[in-house]
Amino acid sequence: MNVGIICYASMGGSGIVAIELGKALADRGHQVHVISADQPFRLGTFHPGLVFHQVNTPSYPLFREPQYVIGLANTVVQVAREQGLDIIHAHYAVPHATAAVLARQVLDATHETRAPRVVTTLHGTDITVVGADPSYSEIVAFSIDQSDGVTAVSESLRAATCRDLAIHHPIDVIPNFLDCTAYRRLASTDLRRRYASDETRIVMHLSNFRPVKRIDSVVEVFARIAAKVPAVLLLAGDGPEVPTARRRARQLGVADQVRLLGAQENVLPLLSIADLFLLPSEQESFGLAALEAMACDVPVVASNAGGLPEVIEDGVSGFLHPVGDVEAMSASGIALLTDAALHRRVGEAAVRVVRERFCAERIVPMYEAHYRRVLAS
Ligand code: GMT
Secondary structure (H helix, E strand, O other), X not given: OEEEXXXXXXXXXXHHHXXXXXXXXXXXXXXXXXXXXXXXXXXXXXXXXXXXXXXXXXXXXXXXXOOHHHHHHXXXXXXXXXXXXXXXXXXXXXXXXXXXXXXXXXXXXXXXXXOOEEEEEEOOHHHHOOOOOOOOHHHHHHHHHHOOEEEEOOHHHHHHHHHHHOOOOOOEEOOOOEOXXXXXXXXXXXXXXHHOOOOOEEEEEEOOOOHHHOHHHHHHHHHHHHOOOOEEEEEEOOOOOHHHXXXXXXXXXXXXXXXXXXXXXXXXXXXXXXXXXXXXXXXXOOOHHHHHXXXXXXXXXXXXXXXXXXXXXXXXXXXXXXOOOXXXXXXXXXXXXXXXXXXXXXXXXXXXXXXXXOEHHHHHHHHHHHHHHHHHO
16 A cells, blocks of 8 residues: 555654554555654654655745645645555644645545545544644544544543544544564663662653653652662653753752653663653553553553553553552552562563554554555445
């Protein structure tokens, strides 16, 4: 198949999933055209079968705002015509589903070729935060309903979409995935020594530092852990809540034990030196960062929000606690860092879950089957 993938270039799970799907589809013999405002995060170097098309949004003195939806839909029309796309796959509904539906309408109207079918994958905040906002909800709901196929990354997100946006279109749940041949704990003693002595435990958090991630809870849980166990906190990623992390670490007297690493393209070496991963988010439709940690044998302590219980089984492959319950989260963290048998058992269960349920070879065929169903309809 010839697939156009629309995604965000910025840091965030939806872009990562879109690019990993593009690479996996290309490896399976499909032609893949990635359409984005910029070279997406983690696209990396040349990948056979995968071509990147940049969206232009020319400015004009009259406009105070960039006309991104028009530029994106226009690029999709051009790529679809030149490349004969079968599928336009929009990752993150806002505004990608809208641009994809508009592009299909343009191609339908001109009758030059069979217009491609539109598949929209819902990732989380495109529904729960942005899409459900009354300023956008009518157009977001319309664009999802007008898609030929709709997928969501968890059952929880599927339910939230039907509830919050009154979507009528059937939604297939296709979970996020990892390239399990690459995602495994690396031997990285030298890197570990850079951050921690032999007795010091490494606690990690990785995100785009948005308010939904509850960065204050990350630092509060860490401070409670550090009061009992020698530990450092590695914070990877970037976003508006970075100053919150700095401020809270200073207030709690743990600033010297917190390292801000900034945006990182390759997180595998970092996850490979971690002993514990914290994800106390307010909302999380899936929690790709937790899955990445689990694949690297790192036990996760998270909130039981959204789709996280579909990824982590509480007490078996990680620990889940109510949003904001920093006391319970730190107790689980301390237990994991002081009980080697528990740490081993949870880490092994986490790796097993990833390998049994969330590897590319299991999930990518679900997308291919979804595309085939949509093309046949
Ligand atoms: O966390 C974000 O705000 C970014 C957002 C995105 O666009 O990448 O993340 C969402 O999509 C990821 C990939 O499907 C999921 O793993 C994240 O759980 C989800 N984030 C939220 O629901 C908050």
